[in-house]
Amino acid sequence: MPLPRGRGLVNVEACRGLKISDCEIARAGGTAIALDQIEGEIARNVITDAANIGVHSFNARGLAVSGNIIRRAGNGGVWIWTSDKREDGSLVADNRIEDTAARGGGSGQNGNAVNVFRAGNVVVRGNHIRNAAFSAIRGNAASNIEIIGNACSGLGEVAIYSEFEFEGAVIGNNTIDSAAIGISVTNFDKGGRLAVVQGNLIRNLTRNPPDEAHQGHGTGITVQADTAVTGNVIENAPSIGIEAGWGPYLRDVTVTGNIVRQAGYGITVSVVSGAGAAVIANNLISGARRGAIVGMEWTKAVTGDLISGSSPYPQLAITGNRAR
Numbered sequence: 110m111p112l113p114r115g116r117g118l119v120n121v122e123a124c125r126g127l128k129i130s131d132c133e134i135a136r137a138g139g140t141a142i143a144l145d146q147i148e149g150e151i152a153r154n155v156i157t158d159a160a161n162i163g164v165h166s167f168n169a170r171g172l173a174v175s176g177n178i179i180r181r182a183g184n185g186g187v188w189i190w191t192s193d194k195r196e197d198g199s200l201v202a203d204n205r206i207e208d209t210a211a212r213g214g215g216s217g218q219n220g221n222a223v224n225v226f227r228a229g230n231v232v233v234r235g236n237h238i239r240n241a242a243f244s245a246i247r248g249n250a251a252s253n254i255e256i257i258g259n260a261c262s263g264l265g266e267v268a269i270y271s272e273f274e275f276e277g278a279v280i281g282n283n284t285i286d287s288a289a290i291g292i293s294v295t296n297f298d299k300g301g302r303l304a305v306v307q308g309n310l311i312r313n314l315t316r317n318p319p320d321e322a323h324q325g326h327g328t329g330i331t332v333q334a335d336t337a338v339t340g341n342v343i344e345n346a347p348s349i350g351i352e353a354g355w356g357p358y359l360r361d362v363t364v365t366g367n368i369v370r371q372a373g374y375g376i377t378v379s380v381v382s383g384a385g386a387a388v389i390a391n392n393l394i395s396g397a398r399r400g401a402i403v404g405m406e407w408t409k410a411v412t413g414d415l416i417s418g419s420s421p422y423p424q425l426a427i428t429g430n431r432a433r
Contacts, residue, residue, distance in 0.1 A: 117143025117165065125170070129154060140165045141182075144172070152176050161213075162188050163206070169228070172199040179204060183212040184219040186238075190226040194250055194274070197228030203235045211242035217266065219243070225251040232257070239263050244270050245285075253277040264288035268311075271304060272296045278304040285311045289326040291343065297334040297358040304336040312344040327373065328352050334360040334385075338367065346372040350394070353387050354379030356407050363388040371396040375432065380404035380411060380422050391429040401432035 112118060118137040121127055127149030134141045134156045141159040142151060148170040156163045156179045163179035165188045166172050172189075179186045186206035189199045201223055211220025220242030225231045231248075232255045238245040245261035247270040248254040254271060261268045261283060268288035271278040273296045285291045291311035294304045309330075316327040325331065327348030332338055333355060343350045350369030353362045359379045365388065369375045375394035378387050394401040394416070404412035404422065412420075418427045 111160070112137065112139030114139075115143070117141060118159075119143070121145070121147060123147075124149065128152070133157075134159070137161075143167075144169065146170060147172055149173075150175070154178070157181055159183060161185070164188070166190065166199060168192055169197050169199045172197075173202070174204065175200065175202045177204045179206045179222075181208045181210070182206075183210050185209060185224055186222040186241075188224045188226070189228045189231055190224075191228040194227045194229065194252065196230055198230045199228065199232075201231070201233045201236065205237045206241075207239045209241040217243050217247065217270075220265065221245070221247040223247070225249070225254055227251060229253050231255070234258055236260070241265065244268060245288075246270070248272065248275060248278060250274040251278075255279045255281075256283065257281050259283045261288070262286040266290065267293045269293070270295075272301060274300045276300070276303050280304065280306045280309065282308045283310075285309065287313045287315065289315055290331065291329045291346075292331070293325075294332040294336055295355070297360065302334040302336075302360075304332065306330055306332060306336065306338045307340050309341045311341065311346075314346045314348075316347055325352075329369070329372070331355070332362055333358045334362070336362050338362070338364045340366050342368045342370075343372065344370040348372075349374045349377050350397070351376045351392075352405075353377065353389070354381075354384050354405075356381045357383035359387060360385035362386075363390070364392065365390045367392045369394045369397065373397070373399050374403050374410070375401040377403050377405045377410075378425060379406070380425075381406050384424070386424045386426075388426045389428075389430065390426065392431075394430065394432045397432065402427060402430060 329343035331352040350372035375397035
C-alpha cells in the first residue's frame with residue numbers, strides 16, 4: 110500500500126538517542142525509514158523492496174547509518190539531506206546497497222545508492238554498492254564531504270559525484286568497476302570547488318549510450334577547480350582517462366603521479382580562452398589511442414600531443430610524464 114508523501118513506514122521526528130537495529134523491513138509502500146532531526150544510529154537492518162528510499166534522514170543532529178543491507182530500493186538507498194546548507198555530520202558506513210532503481214525518473218535526483226544533499230561534513234565510508242541506475246555516491250551542494258574506501262560497481266552514470274555549490278570534497282581509495290564516468294568533481298560555474306581525488310582504482314568505463322550527445326561518458330576522472338588529482342589508476346576509459354577543466358571552467362588543478370592505461374585520450378586539459386592554470390606532471394600513460402596529453406576546446410582537440418612538455422599555453426606546466 111502506498112504511504113503518504115513524505116512519510117516512512119517507520120517515521121521518527123525530533124529524537125535523540127534513537128537506535129533502530131537488527132530489524133527487517135520489506136516492501137514498504139514508500140520510504141522504509143524516514144527520520145527528521147534525529148541523533149542516533151540505524152544499524153544492521155535488512156531493508157528490501159522499498160518503493161522509494163531505504164533510509165531518508167532530514168536535518169540530522171549526529172546520525173550513523175551503518176552495517177545495513179538495502180536491496181532493490183525504488184529511488185535511493187540512503188539519503189542524507191538538510192533543508193539548507195549546514196553542518197550535518199552523519200556517518201554512512203559499511204552498508205551493502207544493491208540494485209537501486211530510479212522509478213521517480215529525472216536526470217539524477219533519483220537512482221543513487223547514497224545521496225547527500227546540502228548536508229555538510231558527512232562521511233561516506235566502506236560501503237559496498239552494486240547496480241545503481243545513476244550514481245553509487247552523489248554529493249550535491251554537500252561541503253566537506255569525505256567519500257573514502259567504497260567498493261562500487263555497475264553504475265549507470267557517474268559512479269562518484271561531487272557537484273553544484275560545494276566547497277571541499279575528499280574522494281580517496283575507492284574502487285570503481287563499470288560505470289559511464291568514474292569520478293566527477295564539477296559545477297565550478299555554480300561554485301563547486303576545492304577537492305582531493307587520490308588513490309582511486311577506476312576501470313571498465315563505458316559509453317552509454319555510445320553517441321556524441323554523451324561526450325563525457327567513458328571518462329575516468331573529470332575535475333574543474335582547486336583540485337589535486339594524484340595517485341589514481343585508471344584502466345579502460347574509452348573517452349578520456351583524466352579530464353582537467355571544461356571550457357573556461359578550469360582553475361588551479363594538479364594532475365600528478367597517476368597511471369592511465371588503455372584510454373582514448375590519456376589526459377586532456379582545457380585551453381579555451383579564460384581557462385586557468387594546471388600542472389600535469391609525472392604521470393604514466395599507456396595505450397592512449399588518440400593522444401597522451403591533449404589540449405581541448407570543449408569537446409574538440411586543438412593541439413597535438415603535449416607529452417614532451419612543449420606548449421604555447423603559459424598557464425600550463427607539463428613535465429616528467431611518460432607515454433608508451
